[in-house]
Amino acid sequence: MPISPSLVRELAHDCGFQLVRFGPADPGPHGQRFLDWLEQGRHGEMSYLEDNKERILAPDSWRKGVQSAIALAVDYGGPKAELRGGGQVARYAAGRDYHRWLKDRVFALRKRLEREGVPYGSCNGGADAVPVLERALAVRSGIGFLAKSAMVISPTHGPYLQLGELLTGMELPFDEPAIGTCGTCTACIDACPTGAIVAPHEVDARRCISYTTIELRGFAAPELREAQGDRFFGCDVCLEVCPFQKKSPLIDVHGEDRPKDLRPHALLSQWTLVDVLDLDEARYESEWVGTAMRRATRSGLRRNAAVALGNLGDPSAMPALLAALHDVDPVVRGHAAWAIGRIDPRHPQLDAARARETDAIVATEIERALASRR
Numbered sequence: 531m532p533i534s535p536s537l538v539r540e541l542a543h544d545c546g547f548q549l550v551r552f553g554p555a556d557p558g559p560h561g562q563r564f565l566d567w568l569e570q571g572r573h574g575e576m577s578y579l580e581d582n583k584e585r586i587l588a589p590d591s592w593r594k595g596v597q598s599a600i601a602l603a604v605d606y607g608g609p610k611a612e613l614r615g616g617g618q619v620a621r622y623a624a625g626r627d628y629h630r631w632l633k634d635r636v637f638a639l640r641k642r643l644e645r646e647g648v649p650y651g652s653c654n655g656g657a658d659a660v661p662v663l664e665r666a667l668a669v670r671s672g673i674g675f676l677a678k679s680a681m682v683i684s685p686t687h688g689p690y691l692q693l694g695e696l697l698t699g700m701e702l703p704f705d706e707p708a709i710g711t712c713g714t715c716t717a718c719i720d721a722c723p724t725g726a727i728v729a730p731h732e733v734d735a736r737r738c739i740s741y742t743t744i745e746l747r748g749f750a751a752p753e754l755r756e757a758q759g760d761r762f763f764g765c766d767v768c769l770e771v772c773p774f775q776k777k778s779p780l781i782d783v784h785g786e787d788r789p790k791d792l793r794p795h796a797l798l799s800q801w802t803l804v805d806v807l808d809l810d811e812a813r814y815e816s817e818w819v820g821t822a823m824r825r826a827t828r829s830g831l832r833r834n835a836a837v838a839l840g841n842l843g844d845p846s847a848m849p850a851l852l853a854a855l856h857d858v859d860p861v862v863r864g865h866a867a868w869a870i871g872r873i874d875p876r877h878p879q880l881d882a883a884r885a886r887e888t889d890a891i892v893a894t895e896i897e898r899a900l901a902s903r904r
């Protein structure tokens with residue numbers, strides 16, 4: 531006997547999803563927007579998007595018999611998150627690694643559905659992991675509307691949404707699109723520190739701090755570093771300025787009062803930016819397990835820490851930055867030089883670093899720092 535849509539919703543709520551909608555499994559007209567975005571190279575180094583574009587556009591090419599998507603969302607709004615003493619962390623990454631808890635919830639729902647008679651293996655679950663355009667599925671099913679920031683905004687829960695989905699062989703009745711638009715608001719476009727929202731609904735990832743501090747490997751573009759400010763991992767500016775953010779039920783819920791998966795990770799109160807600059811492999815592999823911040827890699831986290839320290843301009847960070855000029859990782863050496871150039875470009879150790887540097891990119895970084903003496 532087919533399962534009733536109301537039971538599917540009930541089970542999804544039981545599994546921890548506040549928003550549950552049914553819609554098509556393919557991205558529909560959002561697919562062309564995605565192709566145009568790829569065509570313009572706005573995905574930067576995220577080649578997995580280019581590599582998987584056929585699968586993304588046509589889920590039935592890899593999931594035979596797919597009929598519908600159960601689109602799911604969890605609100606994660608909350609107070610600003612940062613490391614001890616400064617270094618902002620995007621709210622979605624501040625708690626337990628969302629890849630884990632969201633996947634646990636999606637898979638729990640799949641198991642509950644199978645217990646209710648949905649054929650085993652007929653649902654594919656994902657949470658930022660299967661090749662689908664999650665935002666497109668969320669918009670098409672009515673989780674929210676596509677905002678000018680390119681985020682999905684729920685009229686009832688706001689923009690801080692973790693999205694998940696189950697692609698199913700079930701014929702579920704599709705929900706209506708969400709009611710709401712950005713109207714005449716342009717707050718996110720105006721406030722974006724790097725001008726990454728190049729047009730309404732369109733973000734150039736190459737300029738977006740959420741990309742440059744997380745997905746980008748290697749050296750950050752020098753012209754974007756100052757705008758990064760004290761952001762250590764990701765960026766929430768376009769969400770913070772959004773008038774819909776007040777809709778988030780958790781927006782003012784702090785610390786232990788938050789749901790377990792969304793409580794700030796212990797790392798945040800223990801580590802400073804200076805500590806991260808000195809993060810070694812052993813501690814990265816022990817203490818940083820279970821946080822989404824590992825996505826940036828150890829080198830990326832240390833790079834981000836150097837940039838944030840340079841922007842904070844605190845002279846007490848100088849000993850750590852000077853030590854980082856000797857680091858084995860050229861990315862760390864180069865960004866440490868940049869930060870020193872911001873705090874104390876006349877420091878003699880910059881000259882010594884230039885004299886011994888053999889890596890051409892790092893040498894250019896040091897020369898740029900030295901040039902800021904003038």
Ligand code: SF4
Nearest residue numbers: 722738739765767768
């Ligand atoms: S995350 Fe930050 S940098 Fe990226 S579009 Fe939003 S405001 Fe701009």
Ligand code: SF4
Nearest residue numbers: 677678712715718772
């Ligand atoms: S800040 Fe304004 S324009 Fe941007 S997403 Fe929110 S409502 Fe839309």
